Amino acid sequence: MGQLKKIRSSLRALQDAVILLNNDDSLEWWNQAAEDLLLLQVADKGKSIFDFINVPEFRQYYQAMTTPNDGVHMASWRDPKRYLKCELTPFGDEKLLIIYDVTRLHHLEQMRRDFVANVSHELRTPLTVLMGYLENFSDQPDMPPHWQRGFELMTQQTARMNRIVNDLLLLSRIEIEETHEFHYINMTKMLTHIYDDAQAYNSEYGHSIHLQIDTYDGL
Structure with a gap:
């Protein structure tokens, strides 16, 4: 007792x-x-x-x-x-x-989410600029051979950083969304639009682009 x-x-x-x-x-x-x-x-x-x-x-x-x-x-x-x-x-x-x-923990978690989202958005602009200039300089025909390796490495690392930023943005969106609504997508229509856009952009390059779609109506 x-x-x-x-x-x-x-x-x-x-x-x-x-x-x-x-x-x-x-x-x-x-x-x-x-x-x-x-x-x-x-x-x-x-x-x-x-x-x-x-x-x-x-x-x-x-x-x-x-x-x-x-x-x-x-x-x-x-x-x-x-x-x-x-x-x-x-x-x-x-x-x-x-x-x-858990008010304090909730606020700290919200601060973390906001920080990740804000930093990811802020990094996208300078990364886009860097990737654009690196791509332009790498395509120059008179690029000195001893510089080519350096530009290749810089291009690889900026692309890697861009993937990380995109992953952080995706994580931020998933955490913010409270509900997830699922919708059926007409894949045939979407792929056809992509194919038409690709053909339009391809007019000055002359690449061979083909689209084959196997539809299934069993559902």
Whole structure:
């Protein structure tokens, strides 16, 4: 009994909200941080947790929760500038709910994303200029032989850096997009347009360009 009191005293001292839930999702016990966060009172014992956290993300996570889990992140229902992380751990017929304030971590992660996106965009312009001049100088017929190797290496490295920048921009777009909508693409139409554009650009070069498309109508 004395050990249980020590455990509860330790939980009360935590800055993170700790809530013990019964098998019917009702409040059994909570610490001071949970009381402050959810504005709980003694009379709230036995009430449903959804009476205090009525957020769609939380309800969806709670009902589909599996173990182990990474919890759910969401904006605070009282202060949109605060961000919380909820972790639910079942044991026996009861559940332990821990709510962390991750506002600072969320802001740091947002700063990292903004930094990657901004730096990637800023690097694209000087890289494009460098690649353009390198391509022009490399095509000069009177290029001294001892310079050719240097220009080849510079062209390879700028192309490599350009690929890295494109990867960073792609990563930034993936992280920013909250939802991904999928659309069917008419590949025959798209490839035909590309072929027509290639033929137009090819008028002064005389390359032989062919397009063969095998369509499948089984879907």
